[in-house]
Every structure is written in C-alpha cells, then in structure tokens.
Amino acid sequence: MRPRVSAYQLHAPDTLQAALALLEQERGTLQPLAGGTDLMVLWESGKLTHKKFLSIWKLPELKGIAVTPEHITLGALTTYTDVLEHPLLKSEFPLLCQAARETGGVATQNRGTLGGNIVNASPAADSPPALLVYDAKLELVSARGTRWVAYHGFHTGYKEMGLSKDELIRSIRLPRTDDRWRQGYRKVGTRKAQAISKVCFAGRAIVDGRRIQDIRIAFGSVAPIVLRCVETENALRSEPLGSSAMVAAKRTLAREITPIDDIRSTAAYRLKVAQNLLEEFLLTLQ
Amino acid sequence: MRDTVRKVEISFCVNGETKTVRAYPMARLLDVLREELGLTGTKEGCGEGECGACSVLLDHKLVNSCLVPVLQAQESEIKTIEGIAKGEQLHAVQEAFISCGGAQCGICTPGMVLAAISLLERIPQPNQADIRHGLAGNLCRCTGYTKIFEAVVQACRTIGLQA
Numbered sequence: 001m002r003p004r005v006s007a008y009q010l011h012a013p014d015t016l017q018a019a020l021a022l023l024e025q026e027r028g029t030l031q032p033l034a035g036g037t038d039l040m041v042l043w044e045s046g047k048l049t050h051k052k053f054l055s056i057w058k059l060p061e062l063k064g065i066a067v068t069p070e071h072i073t074l075g076a077l078t079t080y081t082d083v084l085e086h087p088l089l090k091s092e093f094p095l096l097c098q099a100a101r102e103t104g105g106v107a108t109q110n111r112g113t114l115g116g117n118i119v120n121a122s123p124a125a126d127s128p129p130a131l132l133v134y135d136a137k138l139e140l141v142s143a144r145g146t147r148w149v150a151y152h153g154f155h156t157g158y159k160e161m162g163l164s165k166d167e168l169i170r171s172i173r174l175p176r177t178d179d180r181w182r183q184g185y186r187k188v189g190t191r192k193a194q195a196i197s198k199v200c201f202a203g204r205a206i207v208d209g210r211r212i213q214d215i216r217i218a219f220g221s222v223a224p225i226v227l228r229c230v231e232t233e234n235a236l237r238s239e240p241l242g243s244s245a246m247v248a249a250k251r252t253l254a255r256e257i258t259p260i261d262d263i264r265s266t267a268a269y270r271l272k273v274a275q276n277l278l279e280e281f282l283l284t285l286q
Numbered sequence: 287m288r289d290t291v292r293k294v295e296i297s298f299c300v301n302g303e304t305k306t307v308r309a310y311p312m313a314r315l316l317d318v319l320r321e322e323l324g325l326t327g328t329k330e331g332c333g334e335g336e337c338g339a340c341s342v343l344l345d346h347k348l349v350n351s352c353l354v355p356v357l358q359a360q361e362s363e364i365k366t367i368e369g370i371a372k373g374e375q376l377h378a379v380q381e382a383f384i385s386c387g388g389a390q391c392g393i394c395t396p397g398m399v400l401a402a403i404s405l406l407e408r409i410p411q412p413n414q415a416d417i418r419h420g421l422a423g424n425l426c427r428c429t430g431y432t433k434i435f436e437a438v439v440q441a442c443r444t445i446g447l448q449a
Contacts, residue, residue: 009291010311010357033355040353041334043312053312057358081347105423106401107338110347111354193422194336 003043009052016061016141020168022054024143028165030054034077035111037104038120062115062170065089070176073139076115076169080127084109092177095130095185095202102126102187105194115169118151121159121225124264126187128155128226129202133183133216134174142167158224180206184281187220188273190264197221198265201277205236207285212236212245217281221264222257222274231256232278241286249282250275298362300325301369311357316340318356319366327367327396331425338424341397342366348404350423367396370403378444379403379437388437390428398424402438411442 010033013019023030031050033039034057042048056062056077063075065086072088080100083089090097103112103126117127118138128151136151142164151172155161163169183204189195200220206213215236217229235252239245259270293308300323307322319325319342331339333352340351343365370377379402382388389395398421405412405420412420417438426434 005310005313005317006291008310008312010355012311012357012360036353036355036358037335037350040314040355044314044333044352053355055355055358101419104335105338106404106420107341107348107350107423108335111349193419 003046007051008043010055011052012055012058014058016059016168016170019054019056019059020141020143020166023166023168026052032056032119032168034113034116035079037108037112038116038122056168062168071173072176073171073173074114075171076118077113078115078172080104080109080112080114081106083114093130093134093174095133095183095204096127096174098185099126099130099187099200099202102189102193108194114172118154118169118172119161119163121155121161123158123223123225124197124200124221125226126197126200126220129200129218129220130185131172131174132218132226132228133202133204134177135216137173138169139171139173140164140167141170146170148173152228155225177204182207182285184284186277186280188277196264199259199270199273199277200226201274201281203278203281205281205285207241210242210286211238211240212285213238217278219257219274219277222259222270224258227257229253229256236282241282246279246282250278253278294357296356296360298359298364300364301366307356309356311355313356314352315342315344315354315356315359315364316351319351319364325366325368329393329396331393331397336425337394338397338401339394341400341424343400343404346407348401348423365400367399370399377403378448379406379441382437382441382444383434386433386437386440388429388434390426394424394426394428398426398434402434402441405438406442406445410445412438 030052033053033055062077066073080103083100117125137148140147181204185202187197187200189197203217205215215233217233220226232253235249259267261267297306309318319328329339331337335350335353342351345362379399401421401424409416417435
C-alpha cells in the first residue's frame with residue numbers, strides 16, 4: 001500500500017558532522033537516503049518500516065573523485081553518470097564504467113550512487129562485481145570516528161553487512177591498476193538496458209607467458225551476496241591456460257556459487273550462464 | 287496514529303520562475319509539480335523509476351521525479367515539459383515528434399521529449415546506440431520506438447541547421 005506521506009520525516013542536514021550526530025542520536029531509527037533509486041521504490045510500495053529518513057544526497061564530504069599515483073578514491077555519492085564522465089575510470093577501470101552504463105537508464109544513472117549500490121546490498125547489483133575485482137576498500141564514518149575495511153567480506157549474508165547503524169560509507173578506494181591486467185565484464189539480463197541481471201560477471205587477470213599469474217573473479221545474482229569467487233581464482237592461479245584449467249575452473253565455480261530459481265531466472269540457467277561467462281573471459285586471455 | 291510531521295517551506299526555480307511551496311518533506315517531486323503547481327504535463331506511469339513518464343530535468347540532469355523527495359529539490363533548478371516550448375514556438379524535438387509520428391497516446395511523450403533534449407545537450411550528434419541508450423529509461427507502449435528514434439535524428443538535423 002502507498003505510504004501516507006504525512007507520516008514520514010526527512011531530515012537534510014548541511015554537513016556530514018551533523019548527519020553523523022543525528023545517526024548516533026537516533027540509532028537504528030533513521031534510514032539514510034541518497035539518490036533514492038532503490039529506497040524510494042521500496043518506500044512507495046510500503047516495504048520499508050522506517051518512519052524517519054536522513055537525506056545525505058547533498059553532503060559535500062561524500063562527493064568527489066580524487067586520484068593519487070596509488071589510488072582512486074570515489075566519494076560514496078559518486079553517481080553512475082559521474083563514473084561514466086571520469087577519464088581515468090574510463091581508461092583504467094573499464095569494468096566499473098560498463099557496470100555504470102548498464103545500470104538502469106540515464107535518469108537512474110544520474111541519481112544512483114556507488115555507496116547506495118553497496119549498502120542496498122542487492123545480490124543482483126551491477127557495480128559490486130567490478131568493485132570486488134578491483135580490490136576496493138571502504139571508508140566508514142560515524143560520530144565515533146573513521147575506519148577502513150576491505151570490500152571483500154563486507155557483505156556477510158543476504159542484505160547483511162559489516163556496517164553499524166550509526167555508520168555511513170564515506171568513500172570507496174581502488175588501487176590503481178595497469179595494463180598488465182586484462183579485464184572483462186558482462187551482464188546478462190532480459191533486455192540490454194533497464195533490466196536487472198540474471199547473471200553478472202566481472203573478472204581481470206595477469207597472464208605471464210601462457211600462465212595465469214594473478215586473477216580476480218566476481219559474480220552477481222548467483223548467491224545471497226555479490227560473490228568474489230576465491231576458490232575459482234585459486235583453481236586458476238599459476239595454472240597454464242588451456243582446456244584442463246578451464247574444466248577445473250568451471251567445476252570449482254559450480255561448487256562455489258549457489259544460484260536460485262526466482263522471478264528473473266532459474267538456478268540451472270544461472271549456473272550454465274555463469275560457467276559460460278567464465279569460459280568466455282578465459283578464452284580472451286589465450 | 288497522529289502524524290507529527292509538519293509541512294516545510296521549499297523553494298526552487300521551475301521553468302525559470304522561483305516558486306515556494308509548503309509540502310511534506312517526503313512528498314514526491316512528481317506530486318508537488320502536478321498537484322501544488324498544476325504542472326500536469328509530467329505524467330505518472332509506473333511510480334517506481336522504470337518507465338520514465340515522470341522525467342524532469344533537475345539541475346540540468348534527467349531524473350525520475352517519482353523517486354525524488356521534494357526536500358531534495360530545495361534550491362534546485364527544475365525544468366518540466368511546460369518549460370520546453372518558447373510560447374507558441376515548439377522545441378525542435380517537439381516538432382520532430384509531431385512530424386515523425388513519435389507521439390501517439392501521449393503519456394510517455396513529455397518524458398521522452400525531455401530525455402531526448404537531455405541526450406542532445408550531452409551528445410549533439412548521437413548515433414543509433416547513443417539514442418537507444420539515452421532513451422532506454424523511457425518506455426512507450428504505442429510507437430514501437432522506431433518513430434521516436436527517427437524524431438531524435440530529425441531534431442538533431444533541424445538543430446544543426448539552426449545553429
């Protein structure tokens with residue numbers, strides 16, 4: 001049922017400090033709201049229990065993209081459009097750009113944020129597979145202070161994550177990459193745009209001669225969380241490229257992912273497509 | 287349950303005019319435009335960010351106004367379909383939609399026109415892929431899209447001649 005708008009409060013403090021103070025004070029009852037592309041949909045369909053929201057959309061401390069020789073640091077409010085317009089992301093982090101281009105339509109890309117995509121914690125989210133293979137770290141802030149955590153391991157179960165009720169993601173940091181890494185991203189959905197994925201793949205690898213020196217693989221929509229597939233990576237790392245490594249990797253992947261039947265697809269289809277996407281990527285490395 | 291939330295004063299610039307409304311902070315920008323300001327050109331389709339019928343330009347960026355709580359539009363610049371024509375003179379995109387048959391029932395048209403204008407501002411000479419990407423968030427159940435894509439191509443030709 002449509003919510004009665006008069007029953008919901010929305011606070012919009014001007015500074016991060018004020019926002020964090022409110023979050024601490026209202027511990028657990030205040031729901032942060034950024035671009036609203038996920039939360040407003042849930043709220044309008046009556047699926048949110050919160051009565052009070054905290055608009056963080058205009059907080060300057062959560063915006064901007066900073067580049068150093070070692071890292072690129074993306075404010076949590078970086079939109080998909082911001083990602084697509086950044087020249088360094090385009091050249092060094094193409095998987096994130098492809099994820100951004102395939103998330104919703106332009107209107108969603110103008111309002112949807114990377115921080116929001118992470119904390120909304122959908123297993124079908126498009127940017128997390130890319131963030132996982134880029135070894136992202138998250139900067140979490142609260143009135144108590146700041147801490148950094150690896151993004152890998154941040155999601156602990158369906159819609160569960162290592163974020164306290166009084167914390168916000170302030171930024172997402174990716175180590176700079178280089179052209180030894182070969183990269184691949186592919187989202188499979190019902191249509192080419194404005195669709196939620198049935199399976200989503202991101203991977204990158206360094207190939208030394210004919211051997212895989214290092215590799216990162218992540219999938220969306222095949223587990224309760226967007227999954228970095230460490231066992232599959234281990235099955236491939238240091239292995240020579242070729243059909244035996246391919247067979248072993250696909251078998252390991254089948255054990256590592258836990259796809260389900262739901263409104264968008266079936267477990268059997270997702271398993272088959274996930275294996276095919278892995279194979280497609282490995283073939284590009286040969 | 288008694289409501290404790292109060293309406294707040296929100297000011298923004300709509301189609302070049304400064305407006306101040308009193309609204310609940312979580313009211314959808316879509317509803318405020320239609321019901322408080324009488325700008326009913328902006329349509330509600332799905333109400334969940336899938337169809338683009340409620341598209342407006344918020345600070346020069348295309349957004350779904352059904353997903354924007356009005357408090358977030360405080361001090362913003364908003365353009366709706368009503369602000370696109372100059373008096374009786376239609377925008378080149380509107381002219382092209384008419385001449386190419388890009389508008390049928392009309393529900394998607396205001397959002398489609400704004401999405402097309404936003405696209406041409408970013409990419410003045412779009413290719414077919416750009417057009418499809420630029421309009422991917424706007425659904426039309428009448429035209430089959432081809433006439434809409436043709437209208438965008440024609441509009442950029444007209445704009446090119448005017449420039």
